[in-house]
Amino acid sequence: MNENHLLAEGFEAHRGHLRAVAYRMLGSLSEADDAVQEAWLRLSRSDTGAVENLGGWLTTVVGRVCLDMLRSRTARREEPLGVRLPDPVVSRASGPGPEDQALLADSVGLALLVVLETLAPAERLAFVLHDLFAVPFDEIAPIVDRTPAAARQLASRARRRVRGAAPVPDADLTRQREAVGAFLAAARDGDFEGLIAVLDPDVVLRADYGPAPARAPREMHGAAAVADQALTFSRLGGRDLHARPALVNGAVGVVSSREGRPYSVLAFTVADGRIVAIDILADPERLSGLDLADLD
Template identity: 45%
Template sequence: MADQAQFEQHRSHLHAVAYRITGSVSDADDAVQEAWLRWHALDDGTAANPRAYLTTTVSRICYDQLTSARARRERYVGPWLPEPLVTTPAADGPEERATLDESVSTAMLTVMESLTPAERTAFVLHDVFDVPFPEIAGALDKSPASVRQLASQARKHVRDAKPRRSVARAEHRRAVDTFLAAVTGGGDLDALLSVLDPQAVWRSDGGGLVTAARKPIFGADRVAMVAQRLYRAFDPATMRLLTYDVNGAPGLVLDGPVIGQQGVLAFTVGENGLITGIDVVVNPEKLRHLDFHAL
């Protein structure tokens, strides 16, 4: 029986790997739990390198999950966005100048949705977590040469498709704060337009369960109009629009009294300091892991 304490040393790493491969908090939780069960069944000392063994194990589980989920996502109603990771905002200080972790951003995870399960797994393991190709080959049941090719294909696609964004956390926060002030301060159209890139895009994921745009909305003018509707629907007596970190960068959480009035907004901010993308998750099934009342 393998040691639980040793597994716990790697739990956060395993969840980070699983979330980036699946884009789902619930699937990542399940994968880590399954990895624990397999680890627990091992004889103590079987794995010479526990971190490598567990990384390979959880990656294989996630690869299988992603393969089975692919058809469901292709039939999904409206844009498919990852389940959001919401954490307490980082305090002001030196970290404000730190770069954002693009590997966990909503924009990056959305781009990775267009990769095959094998490409995505190879890319995440090699380019994000620096796992050697022979270890990845073991997770995917492929040769190291094939895995190298998969990672290369994925890298090119991600490079061509991912949006350009700012790297300064403070700059990202300023853009989100300006958007928040414009929405809560009366839905001022000029103020909204001042912080939106001309090519800004709004994507909303309701999964067909709540009201949400079923196609992306392009252009600053149209995105500003959608944001104005958010203002008109916002009731300060019963609803809250809170600043939280969403997938590693400043974002917003909408908390209302009923389903459909709860959601998470993730922002992509370009090098010019303007918002280039707003991704809104309102699908209640993708928000089940969040305790809105505790926020």
């Protein structure tokens, strides 16, 4: 077995972890794959004879690549106006497959990824690497060109923002299904009070329709506003959709279609038995890039 083959085997052993890091850093499945591929290219061109911890070395490389991508994205201001949701990881309601399990090993809900999108690139890197993957600040500091103490401060600032904006979801899928089922039934039946009962008073709804003109408000807050929107949507054609249960980033969600074409992916965040966030991806172009065929 030659050295290149051993190097490739070592890299493949870490691929799942690297993709998970990159996904949390970038919120994009395709960009995460690009970052992992770039890490492989850098590995194949490097002298790794003195590398004692290949996994740590690769994590650092992926961190640098993702940081550069985030900074480039910010500089270009390429995101459209309004809400842009991170890519959802959609799997069967019975449970994710092996590849998705690896990607979601440290469960990261869509609502958390939305909050991570608001962080500065260096803050996001410090938080993701330290709080989600336990990378020491001594290893994070060189990536962001800061001292370990400054890297710790970056993570601390990010942590405060995450705690204030990203709710901790119920871990029990049965409890999640009960809340989501009650919401869908109330919307279908035109039951405003039933919707209010299952929605947290401070619930937030975010909808990403892509660059096309919005068909409805892209973001709204409060149980009454969200309940009104759910009832309006149901009256204006929501009943014509074919809805399939799914898991979205490991939490209970719904994939809907119309005339065989994907229409939306809904991700629900349930905390203490009530829905605290609803994230809707309805961008036709992005939906077409998701593998939604094998959910039944």
